[in-house]
Amino acid sequence: MNIPFYYILKNFVARKLTAGITIGGIALVVFVFAAVLMMADGIRKTLATTGSEENVVITRKSSTGEITSIIDRPTADLISTLQFVQKDEKGNALMTFDGVTVINAPKKDGGISNLAVRGVSETAMNIRNKITIVKGRMFTFGSRELIVGTALVKTFDEINIGDKIKFGGDEWTIVGEMEAEKSGFESELWCDVQQLQLAFNRDAFSTLTFRKTSDADIETMKMLFAGDKRLNQYEPENERRYFEKQSEAMRMFIQILGITITVIFSVGAMIGAMITMYAAVANRTTEIGTLRALGFGRTSILIAFLIESIITALLGGIIGVGLASLLQFFSISTLNFGSFTELSFNFSMTSSVISGAMIFSLVMGLVGGFMPALKAARMSILSALR
Amino acid sequence: MSMTKLIVKNAFRHTLRVLLTIIGISVAVVAFGMLRTVVTAWNSGVAASSPNRLIVRQAVSFIFPLPYAYKEKIASIPGVSTVSWLNWFGGTYIDKDQFFARQGCDPETLLSLYPEFKLTSSEITAFKSDRSACIVGIETAKRYGLNIGDIMNMEGDIYPGSWQFTVRGIYTPRSKTDDATQMFFHWEYLNERMKQDDPTRADQVGYYVVKINDPSRSAEISQKIDQLFKNSAAETKTETEGQFQQGFVSSSGAIIGAINIMSYLIIGIILLVLCNTMIMTSRERTREYAVLKSLGFTGGHLFAFIAGEALTISFLGAGIGIALLIPIVQGFEALLPRGWFPVFIIETSTYVLAGSSAVIVGVIAAIIPLYRALTMKIVDGLRFTG
Numbered sequence: 131m132n133i134p135f136y137y138i139l140k141n142f143v144a145r146k147l148t149a150g151i152t153i154g155g156i157a158l159v160v161f162v163f164a165a166v167l168m169m170a171d172g173i174r175k176t177l178a179t180t181g182s183e184e185n186v187v188i189t190r191k192s193s194t195g196e197i198t199s200i201i202d203r204p205t206a207d208l209i210s211t212l213q214f215v216q217k218d219e220k221g222n223a224l225m226t227f228d229g230v231t232v233i234n235a236p237k238k239d240g241g242i243s244n245l246a247v248r249g250v251s252e253t254a255m256n257i258r259n260k261i262t263i264v265k266g267r268m269f270t271f272g273s274r275e276l277i278v279g280t281a282l283v284k285t286f287d288e289i290n291i292g293d294k295i296k297f298g299g300d301e302w303t304i305v306g307e308m309e310a311e312k313s314g315f316e317s318e319l320w321c322d323v324q325q326l327q328l329a330f331n332r333d334a335f336s337t338l339t340f341r342k343t344s345d346a347d348i349e350t351m352k353m354l355f356a357g358d359k360r361l362n363q364y365e366p367e368n369e370r371r372y373f374e375k376q377s378e379a380m381r382m383f384i385q386i387l388g389i390t391i392t393v394i395f396s397v398g399a400m401i402g403a404m405i406t407m408y409a410a411v412a413n414r415t416t417e418i419g420t421l422r423a424l425g426f427g428r429t430s431i432l433i434a435f436l437i438e439s440i441i442t443a444l445l446g447g448i449i450g451v452g453l454a455s456l457l458q459f460f461s462i463s464t465l466n467f468g469s470f471t472e473l474s475f476n477f478s479m480t481s482s483v484i485s486g487a488m489i490f491s492l493v494m495g496l497v498g499g500f501m502p503a504l505k506a507a508r509m510s511i512l513s514a515l516r
Numbered sequence: 517m518s519m520t521k522l523i524v525k526n527a528f529r530h531t532l533r534v535l536l537t538i539i540g541i542s543v544a545v546v547a548f549g550m551l552r553t554v555v556t557a558w559n560s561g562v563a564a565s566s567p568n569r570l571i572v573r574q575a576v577s578f579i580f581p582l583p584y585a586y587k588e589k590i591a592s593i594p595g596v597s598t599v600s601w602l603n604w605f606g607g608t609y610i611d612k613d614q615f616f617a618r619q620g621c622d623p624e625t626l627l628s629l630y631p632e633f634k635l636t637s638s639e640i641t642a643f644k645s646d647r648s649a650c651i652v653g654i655e656t657a658k659r660y661g662l663n664i665g666d667i668m669n670m671e672g673d674i675y676p677g678s679w680q681f682t683v684r685g686i687y688t689p690r691s692k693t694d695d696a697t698q699m700f701f702h703w704e705y706l707n708e709r710m711k712q713d714d715p716t717r718a719d720q721v722g723y724y725v726v727k728i729n730d731p732s733r734s735a736e737i738s739q740k741i742d743q744l745f746k747n748s749a750a751e752t753k754t755e756t757e758g759q760f761q762q763g764f765v766s767s768s769g770a771i772i773g774a775i776n777i778m779s780y781l782i783i784g785i786i787l788l789v790l791c792n793t794m795i796m797t798s799r800e801r802t803r804e805y806a807v808l809k810s811l812g813f814t815g816g817h818l819f820a821f822i823a824g825e826a827l828t829i830s831f832l833g834a835g836i837g838i839a840l841l842i843p844i845v846q847g848f849e850a851l852l853p854r855g856w857f858p859v860f861i862i863e864t865s866t867y868v869l870a871g872s873s874a875v876i877v878g879v880i881a882a883i884i885p886l887y888r889a890l891t892m893k894i895v896d897g898l899r900f901t902g
């Protein structure tokens with residue numbers, strides 16, 4: 131026969147303070163666990179939505195990021211003639227020659243960071259994420275103008291419409307603010323690549339991005355590049371995958387740190403739960419003896435205490451997840467290790483985060499409550515009633 | 517029986533519970549210590565900065581070079597004792613996952629600017645006289661099994677092509693907090709190659725490192741240097757090495773902030789765990805406290821009993837936690853990609869913080885039970901059955 135659920139619930143009310151403290155401890159652990167998962171997922175999401183599945187990025191082989199990649203003009207021109215590059219109605223390659231560089235700008239809350247300035251070709255607008263100008267206007271090709279991503283305007287000073295930035299021996303004016311479907315491009319400044327080249331007196335680009343033809347696949351492209359003497363210094367990659375890889379270092383760091391901490395925390399929380407449950411058992415010896423004398427079996431006692439422990443943990447889990455969901459209102463802007471430029475991302479709460487957190491709290495409740503529950507079950511009726 | 521003996525004996529009355537509490541606290545101390553170690557590792561560059569080194573970099577971003585011609589002008593400023601320079605090389609050594617700084621330098625002045633890198637005089641002579649020579653820090657040498665005379669092959673990215681350097685010296689750091697992983701080669705070697713491969717990039721350095729005689733004049737000298745090059749094609753920004761390093765740290769400010777918040781949450785968890793135990797313990801001892809009060813023990817004595825017990829537990833927990841921290845930090849370092857944090861040690865401040873939080877937590881955890889013990893009427897206490 132099972133012990134009435136009502137009995138189990140009443141115990142929470144009887145010892146409000148200690149129950150509350152234990153639930154609080156578990157809630158904190160679950161909060162940290164969920165927050166870390168949400169951060170890592172937020173980074174991945176921003177970069178995974180950067181670019182398009184239909185695009186291919188060409189970078190120099192040993193470069194670690196766009197700012198360390200160099201492609202000279204003859205090679206760029208050669209690549210634009212390859213068969214995988216889709217052409218538009220006029221027969222021009224749907225390809226953008228990008229020049230990526232970095233400027234320093236002051237953050238609103240102190241310190242400075244690296245901002246990516248991306249010079250693009252006119253085609254960039256057609257092949258990438260939908261770029262929408264939300265304020266001001268698009269820059270004019272042929273002039274020293276910039277548009278700034280909305281994510282940057284929130285975090286940085288001196289990059290609003292009308293501000294002038296000095297680099298490449300000239301002053302560039304910000305004329306518009308852009309949105310880019312919450313992708314990594316929202317953390318960049320864009321301008322005309324030819325102007326960028328002129329300013330720096332270089333005839334090389336950082337990367338090339340083109341729309342591939344429908345029958346092209348990356349593996350064939352990679353083999354072709356590796357086999358061609360003129361092209362084996364460079365490598366093609368799916369645009370989405372390229373940017374996702376740029377976030378790998380950051381994500382890995384956050385995950386390693388976060389999971390290590392959470393594992394350590396969870397041991398602490400389980401111990402907290404164990405302490406509470408042991409005390410609960412110790413205090414209710416007479417009750418347990420009475421219940422046994424009334425005819426409830428050992429298993430029922432075990433289950434009753436386990437359930438109590440699990441409910442404690444689940445309540446803590448719900449509170450922790452609830453608090454973590456508030457994080458979605460915040461965005462973080464930081465230096466992405468992979469690209470060495472600033473990146474803004476949100477905390478992203480997905481169903482896997484929620485289910486992961488709840489399972490985590492369930493496990494904490496089970497493990498923390500098991501031994502005390504066992505102790506309660508193994509008590510002999512006589513010693514309990516004494 | 518002395519008070520201390522009573523306190524300690526009391527503490528261990530419920531062996532299992534106390535043991536669990538101590539483990540819980542030690543676990544939280546480990547987590548706290550680890551997070552702090554990560555934050556201090558991040559700041560190690562700032563900590564290792566010298567007040568008499570100034571960094572002169574391109575004003576727009578330090579990824580842009582400065583003309584070699586600036587050297588003489590900077591040297592002419594009163595207060596400047598030595599002008600040296602460095603040039604970030606980057607490149608790939610073995611594969612993209614091997615992180616350590618690789619820079620071109622001026623062998624004549626490098627060691628006078630950086631006395632923390634120690635070499636034997638024969639190593640110094642060998643380094644200076646071989647144009648293709650390089651020196652590496654002992655950590656890097658150990659990691660890759662490099663000895664004097666070995667060749668390091670690198671694939672350049674910012675400076676494309678294949679490069680070979682001969683190891684002519686392995687430096688040891690002056691102290692544990694100095695970076696022992698860097699690699700330096702002759703800037704002349706890089707420059708000569710540029711004169712052949714890409715003359716537009718010749719005679720340029722990455723950034724200047726300037727030694728000044730009087731650290732108190734750093735702001736004044738910095739301004740003078742920047743004044744020299746104002747309105748030129750390559751304007752400079754001069755700041756102390758500490759400020760320069762702080763710039764890097766602040767660009768990751770958001771992540772560091774999040775880690776700091778987590779550390780405080782952990783202290784909160786420790787507090788909850790200990791509070792929980794103390795409240796339960798003192799509730800059980802209500803009758804005893806009533807007896808003590810009726811015997812004439814004052815509030816001060818009760819405070820000593822309760823706080824003493826709490827402090828005993830928290831100190832034991834902190835002590836075990838600190839002892840465990842050392843191997844766990846080493847384990848964590850092994851999990852991270854090699855070379856991410858050149859300096860990753862547990863600093864004295866971390867030990868001190870862990871210890872003092874144990875004290876504070878012990879005292880706070882004693883407050884609720886103490887309050888209850890002090891305000892309870894002796895009669896109610898004697899009647900208490902739990």
